[in-house]
Amino acid sequence: MPEEPGAQSLLDQVAEAERQLIEAAGRGRPDADAEAYFDAVIAADQKIEPRDAMPEAYRKTLIRQIAQHAHSEIIGMQPEGNWITRAPSLARKAILLAKVQDEAGHGLYLYAAAETLGADREDLYAQLLSGRQKYSSIFNYPTVTWADVGAIGWLVDGAAIVNQVPLCRCSYGPYARAMIRVCKEESFHQRQGFQSLYVLARGTEKQRAMAQDAIDRWWYPSLAMFGPPDADSKHTAQSMEWKIKRYSNDELRQKFVDMTVQQAEVLGLTLPDENLQWNEERGHYDYTQPDYDELMQVIKGDGPCNRQRMANRREAVESGTWVSEAAAAYAAKQDTRQEAMA
Numbered sequence: 099m100p101e102e103p104g105a106q107s108l109l110d111q112v113a114e115a116e117r118q119l120i121e122a123a124g125r126g127r128p129d130a131d132a133e134a135y136f137d138a139v140i141a142a143d144q145k146i147e148p149r150d151a152m153p154e155a156y157r158k159t160l161i162r163q164i165a166q167h168a169h170s171e172i173i174g175m176q177p178e179g180n181w182i183t184r185a186p187s188l189a190r191k192a193i194l195l196a197k198v199q200d201e202a203g204h205g206l207y208l209y210a211a212a213e214t215l216g217a218d219r220e221d222l223y224a225q226l227l228s229g230r231q232k233y234s235s236i237f238n239y240p241t242v243t244w245a246d247v248g249a250i251g252w253l254v255d256g257a258a259i260v261n262q263v264p265l266c267r268c269s270y271g272p273y274a275r276a277m278i279r280v281c282k283e284e285s286f287h288q289r290q291g292f293q294s295l296y297v298l299a300r301g302t303e304k305q306r307a308m309a310q311d312a313i314d315r316w317w318y319p320s321l322a323m324f325g326p327p328d329a330d331s332k333h334t335a336q337s338m339e340w341k342i343k344r345y346s347n348d349e350l351r352q353k354f355v356d357m358t359v360q361q362a363e364v365l366g367l368t369l370p371d372e373n374l375q376w377n378e379e380r381g382h383y384d385y386t387q388p389d390y391d392e393l394m395q396v397i398k399g400d401g402p403c404n405r406q407r408m409a410n411r412r413e414a415v416e417s418g419t420w421v422s423e424a425a426a427a428y429a430a431k432q433d434t435r436q437e438a439m440a
C-alpha cells in the first residue's frame with residue numbers, strides 16, 4: 099500500500115512535543131508571587147501543573163474543554179461499536195474492537211486529567227447526562243454501512259489528530275501528557291480507516307460505491323468538527339493567550355483539508371466538493387465551508403442520533419451501576435486491609 103502523505107509529519111510533531119515536555123520538566127521554576135508566576139510560566143512555554151496556582155477562569159476553561167473531550171471519546175464509541183458484531187472478517191472485528199477500546203481509554207485519561215483540576219468525575223458524568231456539557235457533534239451522525247467505519251477512521255480520527263496534535267503542547271501539563279499518548283493511538287486509528295477504505299476502493303463496484311457514499315456523507319460533518327469560523331468562535335482568543343490552543347479553528351480546518359485532499363487521491367476516491375482547488379497564491383486548497391447552521395442545530399440536540407446516543411449512555415450508566423459499586427466496595431476493602439497491615 100502506498101504511504102499516505104501528511105501522517106508522518108504529524109507523528110513527528112507528537113515526538114517533538116514529547117521532547118519539549120521532558121525538557122520543560124527538567125528546567126527550574128521562576129520564583130515570584132502566584133499571578134506573576136503563572137504569567138511567567140506561560141510566557142516561558144513551560145507547563146502549569148496541578149500544584150500551581152492558576153487563574154480561576156483558566157481552570158474552568160480547561161475543565162470545560164477536557165470534559166467535553168472526554169465525553170466525546172466515550173460517546174464516540176457508539177457509532178463504531180454498532181459494527182463490532184457485523185465486521186466482515188475476524189481481523190476487521192479485532193481491529194475495530196481494539197479501536198473502540200482505545201477510545202474508552204482516551205476517555206479515562208481525560209477524566210483523570212480533569213480531576214487534577216479539582217473536577218469531580220461523577221459530577222462530569224451527571225453534566226453530560228443532563229445536557230449541560232456537550233460532546234463532539236460528529237457522533238450524532240449514523241453509521242449506516244460498513245464503509246462508515248473506514249470513513250470515521252480516516253476522516254473523523256484524522257480531523258481529531260489535526261485538532262489534538264497542537265494540544266500536545268498545551269500549557270497544562272496533565273492535558274498535554276494525555277494528548278501525547280492519545281495522538282499516537284489516533285494516528286493508528288486514522289491509518290486503519292484509510293487502509294479499510296483503500297481495500298474497498300479496490301474491491302467490487304458495489305464496495306467502491308459504498309466507500310464513496312460514506313465519504314460523501316462524512317466529509318462536511320468532519321470539516322464542522324473544527325468548530326465555528328474564527329469570527330464566531332468566542333473562546334479562541336483567550337485560549338490562544340493561555341497557550342491552551344495554538345491555532346485557530348480555520349487554520350486547523352485548512353490544515354486538515356490540505357492533508358486530506360492528497361490522501362483522497364491515493365485512495366482513488368473523491369471528496370464531495372466541486373470547489374476543491376489548489377490556490378497557488380495562498381499555498382492552500384480552496385474549499386466549500388460546511389453548513390454551520392446545521393452544526394449549531396446538531397449541537398443544540400437536533401442531530402439524527404442525539405437522542406439515541408444519550409439514551410444508550412444513560413442505559414449503560416444505569417445497568418452498569420452495580421459493577422462500579424462492586425469495584426468501589428472492593429477498592430475500599432483493599433484500602434482497609436492495607437491500612438491494617440501498615
Ligand SMILES: [Fe+2]
Nearest residue numbers: 171200201204
Ligand atoms: Fe480517541
Ligand SMILES: [Fe+2]
Nearest residue numbers: 201255284287
Ligand atoms: Fe480514535
